[in-house]
Amino acid sequence: MRAVVVREFGGPEVLELVEVALPEPGRGQVRVRVAAAGVNPVDAVTRAGVLARAGLMTPRAVTGIGWDVAGVVDAVGPGVTGFAPGQRVVGLRDRLDADLGTYAEHIVLDAGALAPLPASVPFEQAATLPLNSLTALQALGLLDLPAGSTVLVTGAAGAVGGFAVELAARRGLRVAALAGEGDETLVRALGAQWFVPRTADDVAAAVRELVPGGVDGAVDAALLGVRALGAVRGRGAFVAVAGGSEPVGLRGIRVANVWITADGPALAGLAALAGEGRLTLRVADTLPLERAGQAHERLAAGGLRGRLVLTP
Known part of the structure; x- marks a missing residue:
C-alpha cells in the first residue's frame, strides 16, 4: 500500500x-x-x-x-x-x-x-x-467551568478555536471570541457572545472592556500566552493547546496544557453531534x-x- x-x-x-x-x-x-x-x-x-x-x-x-x-x-x-x-x-x-x-x-x-x-x-x-474537536473538548474539561461562566477563546476562527467556541456555548458558557475582523460573523454564528479583533493592541484590556473584572477562563488556541492571561480574572483558569505556550500562573490563575489523548467514546459523542448538524x-x-x-x-x-x- x-x-x-x-x-x-x-x-x-x-x-x-x-x-x-x-x-x-x-x-x-x-x-x-x-x-x-x-x-x-x-x-x-x-x-x-x-x-x-x-x-x-x-x-x-x-x-x-x-x-x-x-x-x-x-x-x-x-x-x-x-x-x-x-x-x-x-x-x-x-x-x-x-x-x-x-x-x-x-x-x-x-x-x-x-x-x-x-x-x-x-x-x-x-x-x-478528531484532533481538533477532542483538543477543544479536553481543554474545556480542564477549565471545568460551570454554566454561566465567561470564557475567552483565542484563535476562535481556527480549527481548534472554532470547536472550542461551539462546544463552550453548548455547555452554557458565555464566550468572548478573539479572531480576525473578517471572522466576526463566523464566530458569532458558532455561539460567541462577544467579539474581540485580534488586531487589538492590548488583548486583556479589550476583553476586560467587554467583561469587567476579566473572564473566568481562557482557551488559548492562538498561543498568545501571557498576552491572553491578562484577560483572565484572579484565581481563574487558563488552558493552552500546545506545549511550551502556557504562561506562568500569575494571580493564582490555574494554568494547564492539553496533552491530547485519543478517546473513542468522547469522539463518538462529537461525531454524533456532527451527524445531527450541531457541530460545524x-x-x-x-x-x-x-x-x-x-x-x-x-x-x-x-x-x-x-x-x-x-x-x-
Missing part, C-alpha cells in the same frame, strides 16, 4: 510517498481503509523535527505522518467486539512513535481510538473532527495523497479556514 513518511526532517519536500507492507491489526486493534486524512499543524512540526528536538518523540529511521482519519473498517484483531468490517469510522492516532500515520491507504489503531461515523457525515468532513465541520480543500507536500506548503502559508484533507 502507499503511505507518506519522513526519513529526514525538513521542509515539505521531505515528505515521501512510498510503498509499504499492509499492516495487520493485533489484539484489540482495528485496520481502517483510509478515505480521508486531516492535515494539521502538528504534522508540520513533526515533519520539521521540532517535536524530536523538544524530546517529545524519539529519533526514528522512518516517521509516519498524520493523526486524523476517517474511513471504513476492513479488518479487526482478536478481542475486538465493537467494530466490524465495512463499518464507517473516525479516529485519532495519538502516538508519534510509529512508522505509519494516517497519511496512508490503511492505518491500524487501537479500537479505543475509534468511533462510529454517522452516515450523514462525509468522510472528508469527518477527517477534520469545515474543509478548506481536499488533495490526493501524493500532494501531501503541497498541502504542507499551503498550511505554512496560513489564511486557511478549516482543514486541508488528503484523500488516498
Whole structure:
C-alpha cells in the first residue's frame, strides 16, 4: 500500500510517498481503509523535527505522518467486539512513535481510538473532527467551568478555536471570541457572545472592556500566552493547546496544557453531534495523497479556514 513518511526532517519536500507492507491489526486493534486524512499543524512540526528536538518523540529511521482519519473498517484483531468490517469510522492516532500515520491507504489503531461515523457525515468532513474537536473538548474539561461562566477563546476562527467556541456555548458558557475582523460573523454564528479583533493592541484590556473584572477562563488556541492571561480574572483558569505556550500562573490563575489523548467514546459523542448538524465541520480543500507536500506548503502559508484533507 502507499503511505507518506519522513526519513529526514525538513521542509515539505521531505515528505515521501512510498510503498509499504499492509499492516495487520493485533489484539484489540482495528485496520481502517483510509478515505480521508486531516492535515494539521502538528504534522508540520513533526515533519520539521521540532517535536524530536523538544524530546517529545524519539529519533526514528522512518516517521509516519498524520493523526486524523476517517474511513471504513476492513479488518479487526482478536478481542475486538465493537467494530466490524465495512463499518464507517473516525479516529485519532495519538502516538508519534510509529512508522505509519494516517497519511496512508490503511492505518491500524487501537479500537479505543475509534468511533462510529454517522452516515450523514462525509468522510472528508469527518477527517477534520478528531484532533481538533477532542483538543477543544479536553481543554474545556480542564477549565471545568460551570454554566454561566465567561470564557475567552483565542484563535476562535481556527480549527481548534472554532470547536472550542461551539462546544463552550453548548455547555452554557458565555464566550468572548478573539479572531480576525473578517471572522466576526463566523464566530458569532458558532455561539460567541462577544467579539474581540485580534488586531487589538492590548488583548486583556479589550476583553476586560467587554467583561469587567476579566473572564473566568481562557482557551488559548492562538498561543498568545501571557498576552491572553491578562484577560483572565484572579484565581481563574487558563488552558493552552500546545506545549511550551502556557504562561506562568500569575494571580493564582490555574494554568494547564492539553496533552491530547485519543478517546473513542468522547469522539463518538462529537461525531454524533456532527451527524445531527450541531457541530460545524469545515474543509478548506481536499488533495490526493501524493500532494501531501503541497498541502504542507499551503498550511505554512496560513489564511486557511478549516482543514486541508488528503484523500488516498
